[in-house]
Amino acid sequence: MGNEDTLDFSTWPQVPRLQPPELLPGSPAKAALTVRVDLDDVEPPIWRRLRLPSDLTLDQLHEILQTAMGWDDSHLHHFVMGPGEKDLTRQYFLAPFDIAEGEDGIAERDVRLDQVLAEPGHQLFYEYDFGDSWWHTIELEAVEPCTDDHLAASCLAGERACPPEDVGGIWGFAEALDMLAGKTEGMDPEWVEQKLNWLPPGYDPASFSADEVSKALSEAVFPPISSLNPKLANLLARAGGSWRSLVGNLMGRALADPADLSDPQVAQATLGYRTLMGTIGDGLTLTKAGYLPPGVVHELFDALGLAGQWVGRCTREDTTLPILLLRESATALGLLRKARGRLTVTAAGRKLADDPPALLRHIASRLPLGANYEKDAGLLALLFAASGDDWYAGLDVAGAMMAWMGWRVDDGVDLGRATNEWASPTVDVLNTLAGRQAGTPLRTAIARELISNADPLLSAASIQAAPLSR
Numbered sequence: 001m002g003n004e005d006t007l008d009f010s011t012w013p014q015v016p017r018l019q020p021p022e023l024l025p026g027s028p029a030k031a032a033l034t035v036r037v038d039l040d041d042v043e044p045p046i047w048r049r050l051r052l053p054s055d056l057t058l059d060q061l062h063e064i065l066q067t068a069m070g071w072d073d074s075h076l077h078h079f080v081m082g083p084g085e086k087d088l089t090r091q092y093f094l095a096p097f098d099i100a101e102g103e104d105g106i107a108e109r110d111v112r113l114d115q116v117l118a119e120p121g122h123q124l125f126y127e128y129d130f131g132d133s134w135w136h137t138i139e140l141e142a143v144e145p146c147t148d149d150h151l152a153a154s155c156l157a158g159e160r161a162c163p164p165e166d167v168g169g170i171w172g173f174a175e176a177l178d179m180l181a182g183k184t185e186g187m188d189p190e191w192v193e194q195k196l197n198w199l200p201p202g203y204d205p206a207s208f209s210a211d212e213v214s215k216a217l218s219e220a221v222f223p224p225i226s227s228l229n230p231k232l233a234n235l236l237a238r239a240g241g242s243w244r245s246l247v248g249n250l251m252g253r254a255l256a257d258p259a260d261l262s263d264p265q266v267a268q269a270t271l272g273y274r275t276l277m278g279t280i281g282d283g284l285t286l287t288k289a290g291y292l293p294p295g296v297v298h299e300l301f302d303a304l305g306l307a308g309q310w311v312g313r314c315t316r317e318d319t320t321l322p323i324l325l326l327r328e329s330a331t332a333l334g335l336l337r338k339a340r341g342r343l344t345v346t347a348a349g350r351k352l353a354d355d356p357p358a359l360l361r362h363i364a365s366r367l368p369l370g371a372n373y374e375k376d377a378g379l380l381a382l383l384f385a386a387s388g389d390d391w392y393a394g395l396d397v398a399g400a401m402m403a404w405m406g407w408r409v410d411d412g413v414d415l416g417r418a419t420n421e422w423a424s425p426t427v428d429v430l431n432t433l434a435g436r437q438a439g440t441p442l443r444t445a446i447a448r449e450l451i452s453n454a455d456p457l458l459s460a461a462s463i464q465a466a467p468l469s470r
Contacts, residue, residue, distance in 0.1 A: 018091040021081035021106060027114040030055050032151055034142040035117065037065065039162065040135040041170050048158035048213070049141070053151045056224075058093055058108035058116070063222040063243050064153045065126060065136065068213050070162040073244040075129035079108055083122035086137070096225070096241025109225040119143070132169040155213035161205050177205060223255065229451055231368070235379055238405050246401050247380075254386035259449035267356040269433040269446055272326055273335060273363075275303050277353045280336065283344040291317040292327060292343070300326075325428045332425060333366045363433070364450045369425035373407055377419045378426025385430060385447035390438045395420050 031054040039046040048068045052061070058079050066073045078092035092098075093108040116124045117140040126136040163173040176195060178184065180203075184192050222243055225233045232251060239247035261269075279300055287293060292300075294315040301307070301314040306322050314320045317327070327343075330336045335349035345353070352359040368378030380398050384391040391398070399416030409418050430450070434443035 019089055020091050021093065021116075023081075023106075023111065023115040024083070024118045025115075026112055027054050027118070030146040030151075031114065032144045032146045033113060033117060033140060034144070034156070036139050036141055037068065038137045038139075039069070040137055042163075042173065044160060046160045046162060049156040051151075051154045051156055052113060053146060053153070054112070054114035054143075056113045056153070057226065058111045058113070059096075059225050059241070060222045061113060062095075062108065062126075063220065064217060065128075065138075066242075066244065067216050067220055068153075068155055068158075069136070071128060072165050073242045074165055075131070077126065077128045079111075079116075080125040080127070081116055082124050083117065083119075085123070086125045086135075096237035100237055129165070132163075132166065132172070134163070134169070153217045155210045155217065157210055158208050158213070161203070161207045164200055164203060180205065220252070222252075228255075231375075231379060232451060235376065235405075239401065240404065246397065246404065247383075250380075250383050250387055250389070250401075253388075254383045254448065254451060256387075257448070259445045259452060261445050261449055263357070265442065265445070266360050269442075270356045270359045270363075272304055272432045273330055273333075273359065274353055274356070276300065276326055276330055277335060277345045277349050279303070280343055280345050283342050286338070286341050286343055289318070290338075290341075292323065297323050326432055329369075329425070329429045329432060332369050333363055333429065335362075360433075360449065363429065364452075367426055367429060367450055368423075369429065370422070373402075374422045374425055376402060376405060376407065377422035379451075380419070381423040381427050382430065382447050382451050385434075385438070385443055386451055388439055388444050391423075391427070392420070392438070398423075 033052050033054050035050050035052060037048045037050060046069075050064070050068055052064070056064070062077055062079070063073075065071075076097055077095055080086060080088065080092050081090055091105050093111055094103055094105045095108055098105070099107060116122075117138070120140055120142060122140045124138040126138060128134045128136070164176070167173045167176055175187075176199065179187070179192050179196055180199075220243070225236065225241075228236070236243075236245075236248055236251060239245050242248050243252050279296060284293065284296065291297075297317050297320055298315050300323050301310075301320060304322075306314070310320060310322055314323075317324050327336065330349075331338060334346055335352070337344050337346050348362065352362055368375040368382065370378065377398070380401055381391050384394055384398070395416035397416075398419045399414070402419050403415055407415070409415050430443070430447060433450075434440070434446040437443065
């Protein structure tokens with residue numbers, strides 16, 4: 001190509017830089033906001049009137065809109081600031097997907113509803129499914145004092161069902177409505193038959209019940225992502241960011257109730273680690289093979305009452321799995337240190353040995369254990385336990401969750417079984433604290449305690465996403 005053929009990009013129109021949203025000051029006191037949500041450019045109108053607490057974050061509002069409208073949350077979304085007319089030169093708020101992609105801007109999880117809607121007439125805009133491009137206009141109708149600190153989102157009124165997912169946007173939906181109404185003149189009969197058969201069974205565009213929507217909202221768990229243990233927030237973001245996803249649904253059930261552990265339960269849960277540290281004392285010399293001396297193994301075995309859990313002479317650590325796993329997990333948790341053939345209690349371990357609640361908090365801050373793929377699997381195992389689900393019966397589902405987050409295995413390897421193997425460092429700790437029997441109230445409560453305790457030195461923004469392949 002000669003110089004005369006070189007393209008001159010300086011004459012091309014420049015893409016305007018998106019302007020950052022300007023947040024409103026917000027309300028000093030919690031209020032009850034009545035908003036009307038309209039699905040734009042659809043006839044007949046599809047709308048909802050919702051009563052919402054003003055301190056909702058936008059990530060919570062996203063989940064509420066999905067439930068209220070009837071969407072499946074199977075596509076991406078964005079919120080765009082008003083409060084006047086829709087302005088697409090304004091930067092959208094960052095959804096979990098945008099954050100995972102490294103975009104700069106204001107995260108929706110950090111914005112309250114009263115920072116985007118303050119006075120009647122103010123508007124907020126929400127796009128769902130960038131292919132079908134369903135724009136929603138959210139207009140504030142009324143602001144009232146909030147007399148209930150636990151005000152929940154509710155639906156006051158509305159009309160008509162939302163369109164089916166992937167129907168083809170406004171025009172595809174209008175075509176489907178014509179077909180349902182028998183207005184098929186000029187249409188290909190085969191296409192009409194295919195599209196009608198494609199619609200969800202029993203789909204009725206006129207169907208709507210405000211009471212059913214309110215019931216669904218009352219049963220849903222939509223805590224703000226910023227309130228989560230940062231490790232859970234990171235996991236949810238990489239699993240799509242939706243409480244309706246496989247991971248989000250599991251997490252919601254795991255967080256539905258508090259742990260409510262008593263002091264005696266915490267003391268019993270941490271007994272294994274405290275007994276081990278007490279037995280190690282000022283340190284001991286390991287065998288030439290690097291194991292605990294036989295006398296120490298036997299002493300620990302008797303002190304922890306393991307006779308009903310393990311069969312054998314129980315004098316060699318390498319053949320007494322409960323003791324071996326206890327010692328290895330204590331080392332991984334930073335309670336013990338192995339060096340130059342000796343095993344010693346770390347400074348942290350000495351400080352925590354006589355303080356069961358602090359020891360449990362320390363353990364929670366160290367979990368999950370291992371490399372990134374092991375941490376993801378271990379955190380899923382804790383969520384299964386905290387929800388009361390059987391981890392081993394749900395390995396296919398756990399494998400699907402890992403696949404959604406981008407983890408892969410070689411052909412012929414079962415991802416569910418691999419997930420179980422990867423989770424074992426964390427599961428070993430849970431078993432030490434709560435026993436091996438799945439679904440017991442104590443195991444569920446301890447798992448909830450482990451996922452609710454976050455390391456105060458971490459923040460959701462500081463945790464980086466793990467690589468998407470292994």
